[in-house]
Every structure is written in structure tokens, then in C-alpha cells.
Amino acid sequence: xxxxxxxxxxxxxxxxxxxxxxxxxxxxxxxxxxxxxxxxxxxxxxxxxxxxxxxxxxxxxxxxxxxxxxxxxxxxxxxxxxxxxxxxxxxxxxxxxxxxxxxxxxxxxxxxxxxxxxxxxxxxxxxxxxxxxxxxxxxxxxxxxxx
Numbered sequence: 001x002x003x004x005x006x007x008x009x010x011x012x013x014x015x016x017x018x019x020x021x022x023x024x025x026x027x028x029x030x031x032x033x034x035x036x037x038x039x040x041x042x043x044x045x046x047x048x049x050x051x052x053x054x055x056x057x058x059x060x061x062x063x064x065x066x067x068x069x070x071x072x073x074x075x076x077x078x079x080x081x082x083x084x085x086x087x088x089x090x091x092x093x094x095x096x097x098x099x100x101x102x103x104x105x106x107x108x109x110x111x112x113x114x115x116x117x118x119x120x121x122x123x124x125x126x127x128x129x130x131x132x133x134x135x136x137x138x139x140x141x142x143x144x145x146x147x
Contacts (some may be wrong), residue, residue, distance in 0.1 A: 001043055002069040004139060006035055006132065008050040009057055009076035015101075015129075022102050023134045024128050038133060042140045044069075052137040054082060061088040072132060079104070079114045082096050090119040095142055097135040100125040 010027045011095060014125050018028035039046055040070065047068070051057050057078070064071055066080050073096050078085050088143040103126030117123045121142055 003045045005068045006048045006072045010052040063079040072135040095121040098123040
């Protein structure tokens with residue numbers, strides 16, 4: 001069975017509390033529970049992890065090479081300026097799908113550019129927490145096709 005890391009960056013621990021009109025009313029815990037329900041449907045094991053610290057996220061990406069078949073990453077604000085996270089993604093041989101809950105392209109201009117997206121297999125934006133489910137499906141398909 002394939003194993004996926006779902007890696008959430010800064011402030012995503014505040015889901016359900018932080019700007020619910022943008023990020024929704026469901027908590028990170030509810031998101032993680034819902035993702036675990038997808039395991040049988042997609043024949044994967046989903047391992048969620050969240051950190052507000054750049055170095056911790058980088059260490060998790062590095063260690064993923066030996067543990068995971070794919071990664072679903074919401075880098076939060078690091079999306080727009082963390083060349084360190086970008087380089088960590090580029091340094092591993094594990095496909096990464098970048099996910100954003102809101103449509104970052106329809107928001108403030110500083111959110112329009114992702115420094116991490118160019119080194120990922122793809123990006124899903126604007127579908128709320130459903131974007132994570134789309135990412136599980138996309139990652140499973142991506143890996144099964146051997147891309």
C-alpha cells in the first residue's frame with residue numbers, strides 16, 4: 001500500500017478559527033479525520049503532519065524520501081518566499097502536490113507567486129478542504145501512471 005504524507009505549514013493549525021470566510025469552519029483535526037477516511041478508497045495510508053516552523057517542515061520533507069511514496073503539501077505563507085522549502089522539495093525524489101484552500105490567484109498580489117510550485121508535480125487551489133481530497137486522487141493517479 002502506498003504511503004502519503006500530508007504536510008501542512010504555518011497557521012494551518014488555526015483552521016476553523018482563522019478567517020473562516022476564507023479558510024472555512026472545519027478544524028485541521030476534522031480535515032485529517034476526513035483524509036483518513038479516504039485510505040481504503042485509494043489504497044493508501046495517509047500520515048498528516050503540521051508545523052509552524054520552516055526547519056521542521058524541511059526536515060520532514062528530507063525524511064520523506066525513505067518513508068513516503070508521495071506528499072501533499074500546503075506550505076501556507078512559505079509558498080511565497082521560502083526558497084529553503086523549494087530547495088528541499090527539489091532535493092527529494094518523492095512527488096509533491098501543492099494545495100491551497102483559497103484561490104491564491106484571486107487574493108492579494110503577494111499570494112499570486114509560488115516559489116514552491118515549479119518543483120512540484122502540480123498545484124490545486126481554491127477548492128477549500130476538498131482540494132486535499134483532489135490531491136489524494138491526483139497523487140495516487142500520478143504515482144500509478146509512473147510519471
